[in-house]
Amino acid sequence: MNDSTERRNNALHPSLAILAPHLDPGERILASFRLDLDPSRAFREGIVALTERRLIAMDDLAARTGFRAWPLEAVTGLTATDRGGLGTLEALGADGLLGRWHYTLGRAKGVASVLDVFAGLRAERQVPSATAGQEADLEVPETVQPEEPPRVGTLFRLLRFARPHLAWLALGLCLTLTSTAAGLIPPLLTWPLVDDIFAPYQEQVKIARDDPTIGEVAREARLESLREKAHEPFAMVPWYLLGMIGSGLAAWGLGWGQGWVLARLSERISADLRNTTYAHVHSLSLDYFSAKRTGDLVTRISTDSDRICYFLSDTLTDFTADALMIVGIAAMLFYMDPLLAAATLCTFPGVAWLTYTTRTRLSEGFARGYRAWDEMTSILSDTIPGVRVVKAFAQERREVERFKASNDRIVAANDRVNRVWTFFWPMVAMLNQMGLVVAWAFGAWRVFDQVITVGVLTAFLAYIARFYGRLESMTRMAGSTQRAAASAQRIFEVLDRAPSVAEPANPVSPGRLKGEVELRNVGFRFGNRRILDDVSITIRPGEMVGVVGPTGAGKTTLLNLICRFYDVTDGSILVDGKDIRSFPTLEYRRNIGIVLQDPFLFYGTIAENIAYGRPAASHDEIIAAARAARAHEFILQLPDGYDSIVGERGQTLSGGERQRISIARALLIDPRLLILDEATSSVDTQTEIQIQEALDNLVRGRTTLAIAHRLSTLRNADRIVVLDGGRIVETGSHEQLIAADGLYRSLYEAQSRHEMEHPGEGAPVEPLPPQALLRAEPSRKESP
């Protein structure tokens, strides 16, 4: 699960410098391998190196201790094995084990260079050329950096997706700005209302009321005249009120527009994000998919992008509006009375600090929650398709328990976050309340000091209440911001992943290939496991070559390399005399037809499935392909013929039927190169015969590579290649190989013996009822 972590090359030279004092004059390090475990399998950096004379090792590079060396003559063998993520390198001498080193599989890639150089030294008993040494230096083990908590900065990378929508973004921001400004007006209007109208009037009224020198009648008259005089200033009141209503209406209208524009924008950004991610996932090579859990990928593309959409449309909009409002209000406050503003905003740094510290804890918590969530979706995507196995082994209860356990982990992870969260928010509210009290207290003093008027204080308090309100809602967003940041990081993890099958810099278009395939010293390593080693073979256009061998011999890998699902580690594969790495992958694969052991059909009609590789194919072409694949007649028996729905939720088809559809699918693209990977091994003998007929049509005139578990499938092969342990051990026709009396013959005899003892029995895997039985059913129902 460390795909995300960046890998960087570890500089080799400092560690070699540590070894330098131990080297003899003129002794040169040809290859070295950095270990990350010591002999007791504790994490400690060590090194194993080969010079032209000696095998040297140091157990602890940091302490510079544990140096050992053996002359090369004393080392009879150097072997690397791995098990459960732990790699072991052993040096053997004539009398027994010389040394044993451990490393984690992350480092496994580097061990190969030491093994290669050692093999070279032993084979030739001479110093390899300088280039070999350099090559070895290049293959430096990699270090894995620890996973970091998601950063809010990741969210800025989303700007890339906002670029096509700049006009809308500008409009949205413009609306935000104006609606914020409109929201700032009402408190400002209270200021003249109080200072110019209410306060002077009230003052005079109070004086008149409290004046002890005049009588009751005179007081009334004076109050009446005051009232008369107040008519003029009070005439302004409706205007101020209208101003308030107007700004309120403007803020509402603009806020509506802003919300709509930004929601529209965020919907598009997240759709782009989903499309880009999905397209990128398809550009990744197969090894990415084999390492990733499906559930995890599905969540990343669906849920995470949705969370980002929510963040953009809701949180970010509010956040921007709030931030603008806060800046605006702060400016207003300072304009009215800088000292009072400074005093009342004294709690602000406290809130900012609190938000900052909580944020880190929250982000870790959310990341944990997501991992737990992924685990749960993985269980779902595991067990729901595998429900037959679950039921057959009566493991429902265990699966429910497993789900429950993973659900409990989600609850636990979220509980932890919620604890921080629920503490944080009331704390902010409390601090804000304090700020308000400070404003009152300080304001009272300023009024007493005759620095500010009551009108200023009223407007000030109205602003400060808004300020804290906004601040509170901003801090509340910390949670969803972190959540979105975690989601963005998970999406960018996928996007940052470079396709491991690289597109050529100067692509040569393959066009329509003749189909001559040449493998030149092809080698393939996975970690430190060598899967293919020095495989060389030339296949003529139109030739059919069978590939046989025991399980794990590297048969499927060989075909995957020819399809360029992976790239070779050593050597090269040439088609029509050109390296396949020089072709654009898509154009190259257009020449390849593939039929797999378990044919995958997509949800859709049979016609759509057959035309998958060439959607523009006509009905006549589809029928022709289906006929050649011996699929036409059973398709006619389905209730909707070629329009019948198959795939995950569609019509149930038998294994043989699905296989024949997949053969028709391969036939329709008329490939030059045909890859058959155990195309007949999951069906019974009777179905196999039908499939075999279909395959014979498919193979005709095409370069074909076929893996077959059942050797009888290869009766038409021009040549048979026998693989064992990643190497070609025998090549020849069936008769030649039988005569050679090697591995092929023993495989063949074992199989025919088995078939004689169990006549008529098909493959041991999932025997299906013969076709005839299915056909006897009068009509079929759609599968439930």
Next chain:
Amino acid sequence: MTTDLTSGDAAALALHVDAFGRMVMALPGAAPVVNVVPVRCFPFTSPTQRVSLCDPQGHEVACITDLADLDPGVRSLLEQELSRREFVPTIRRILDISQGSEPTAWHVETDRGEVRFVLTSEDHVRRLGLNGVLISDAEGVRYRVLDTRALDPQGKKLLKRYL
């Protein structure tokens, strides 16, 4: 062995129904084949092209490329036979769909009369072309809605949940 019947051959195709109600196919220069069953290859996407004639064992005897090439009499006989075999009632009005969770009970009016059926899962409602819908009930009977736009407002509203 299968013969594709394009324009000329198709015009020469003769079909009749014998006393036992079996369809008999005759082509010039070949022995008549008794009890052939017509099957549309693409019943929804192109119903009038590619109609296969199969023997009772399910083997294809001939395949008519386009029904338009047939002699009009033969064509109407063939279409009669096809419609006899194809039971896909067309829904004209949706009277009621039970609320709540699946399975749901449907009450519809079709071109073959009013009917109630049970739908086990919303997966069994699929789009057919741009505006058409195909519904498979719990028994495997299929119902068609030719054009959802032609349904009354209530029917549209009820069906919307499934699309």
